[in-house]
Amino acid sequence: MIYGYARCSTNEDKQDIMRQTRELKAAGAEQIFLEYEHxxxxxxxxxxxxxxQAKEGDTIITLEVSRLARSTKQLCEIIDTVKNKCLRLSIVGSINVDCTNGEIDPMTNAFIQMSGVFAELELRIIRERVRSGMANAKAKGVKIGRPQVTADNIPAVFFRHYPAYQNKKLNLSEFSRICNLSRTTIYKYISLLDNV
Structure with missing residues (x-):
């Protein structure tokens, strides 16, 4: 069996996950696991x-080492699992790790670990740029963070269905789904209205 693994940081980034899915299918993936995590x-x-789920002799493919992990420690743990389960791991177009005999050759192991180091470095550089950009914006007087939510800027869809929730015709989960808002956001809006 050939498994594909695609990951992006948020489920709003549909274009990226669809691109990964297309490329994994083109590379031979029969079943693709989609992850929305950092x-x-x-x-x-x-x-x-x-x-x-993967069994001895199966292959796992992904597009980049950074899709699997942005931490060298995590990557080493994944490689250990691949080795212990006698799997193949393929980073499309770059690295092939064949552990079907329960071993990994030293050169491949070193190369994939170096790739993990670079993925971790890239993440740290991105975070440093973000921190620097936020500090710069703050110094210029830009307000950092989410905008303050008040009763005046609660969306109309919430108010349209709020009476049904108050009359117990909708439970919180249904209310959240109908409004296309998270339960946490619904709680926040209800709390704001209770304090008005």
Whole structure:
């Protein structure tokens, strides 16, 4: 079986995940696991599920090392699992790790670990640029963070369905789904109205 693994940081980035999916299918993926998590997130549920489901001799393909992990430690743990389960790991167009005999050759191991170091470095550079940009914007008087939510800027869709929620015709989950808002946001709006 050939499994594909695609990851992007948020589920709003549909174009990127669809691009990855297309390229993974073109590379031969029969089943693709989609993950919406940051690269350095400790637990990636879809990746864990994929590694658990894969059986000896199966192949896992992804487009870049940074899709698997942005931490060298996490990458080494993934490689250990690949080795222990006798799998193949292919980074499309660059690295092929064949552990079907339960071993990994030293050169391939070194190369993939170096790739992990560069993925981690790239993440740290991005974070430093963001911090610097935010400090610069703050120094110029730009307000950093999410805009303050007040009762005046609650969306109309919330008010359209709020009476049904108050009359217990909708539970919180239904209210959230109808408004296309998270439960946390719904709670925030309800709290704001209760304090008005």
């Amino acid at each position: 690269g350095d997130t400790a637990i990636k549920k879809q990746l864990a599920s994929l590694l658990e």
